[in-house]
Amino acid sequence: MLAVTVRDLWEACLRLLFPVPCLLCAGPLASGASGQVCGPCWAALPRLPAHGCAACGRPFAPVRAAPDEAGHPGDSHVRCGACQRQRPPYELARAALPYGDTGPVKPLVLALKHGHRQALAAPLARVMHAAAAERVDLMAFDALVPVPLHRRRRRERGFNQAAALADGLGRAVGRPILRHVLVRVRPTPPQAGDRAARRRNVRGAFAVSAPGAVREKRLLLIDDVFTTGATAEECARVLRRAGAAAVGVYTLARVT
Ligand SMILES: [Zn+2]
Numbered sequence: 001m002l003a004v005t006v007r008d009l010w011e012a013c014l015r016l017l018f019p020v021p022c023l024l025c026a027g028p029l030a031s032g033a034s035g036q037v038c039g040p041c042w043a044a045l046p047r048l049p050a051h052g053c054a055a056c057g058r059p060f061a062p063v064r065a066a067p068d069e070a071g072h073p074g075d076s077h078v079r080c081g082a083c084q085r086q087r088p089p090y091e092l093a094r095a096a097l098p099y100g101d102t103g104p105v106k107p108l109v110l111a112l113k114h115g116h117r118q119a120l121a122a123p124l125a126r127v128m129h130a131a132a133a134e135r136v137d138l139m140a141f142d143a144l145v146p147v148p149l150h151r152r153r154r155r156e157r158g159f160n161q162a163a164a165l166a167d168g169l170g171r172a173v174g175r176p177i178l179r180h181v182l183v184r185v186r187p188t189p190p191q192a193g194d195r196a197a198r199r200r201n202v203r204g205a206f207a208v209s210a211p212g213a214v215r216e217k218r219l220l221l222i223d224d225v226f227t228t229g230a231t232a233e234e235c236a237r238v239l240r241r242a243g244a245a246a247v248g249v250y251t252l253a254r255v256t
């Protein structure tokens with residue numbers, strides 16, 4: 001059957017006449033553009049404050065930071081109230097970008113995740129790599145572990161955005177990516193609700209398929225968004241139980 005329709009031809013003509021605009025500002029894609037975002041929009045992407053809770057990374061007001069003689073911020077060992085009450089199962093969680101209802105980060109993440117814009121993964125991994133300098137020592141980890149999707153969800157979506165980000169980051173730092181070692185054994189509805197509901201939703205959802213690959217390793221879990229940390233905590237717990245020496249978490253964005 002001839003798959004090309006009048007509509008396809010019309011859309012192809014439109015694309016020739018009116019090139020694809022920037023995903024964020026709808027301006028033209030000139031030099032410096034990548035993943036269908038223009039150079040100025042990439043340059044203007046806001047960053048999450050680099051300093052916050054030593055454990056979960058929750059940003060603190062900058063008033064606490066009095067750099068010591070080595071230039072490290074004074075609050076680098078301070079944990080937020082929640083992490084003081086209960087230490088998370090991960091060593092640290094850090095993120096590059098602020099995720100909110102306004103601003104450019106949410107549309108970028110949604111375009112990557114649901115909009116079939118896989119071309120965004122490479123430039124976003126570069127953003128994570130650049131932001132890591134102030135946030136997390138990538139070389140302190142033996143391997144990167146993307147938060148897995150259940151195979152059914154992966155099939156529907158066509159790719160795993162966390163794995164795509166881990167690929168770019170792993171290549172940049174020369175660290176292996178353990179792709180199929182952490183698996184989602186139970187399909188879960190998308191995370192929603194408060195921390196307790198999110199914890200319940202992911203409880204028992206993950207397993208380690210090859211404990212030998214994680215034993216005594218320092219692993220960096222990679223995901224797109226850190227919301228309450230429930231998914232990261234569950235993954236970290238499962239990896240630690242399988243013998244990982246430590247688990248860090250690095251996400252593209254974090255809900256602020
Ligand atoms: Zn733009």
Ligand SMILES: [Zn+2]
Nearest residue numbers: 053056080083
């Ligand atoms: Zn914390």
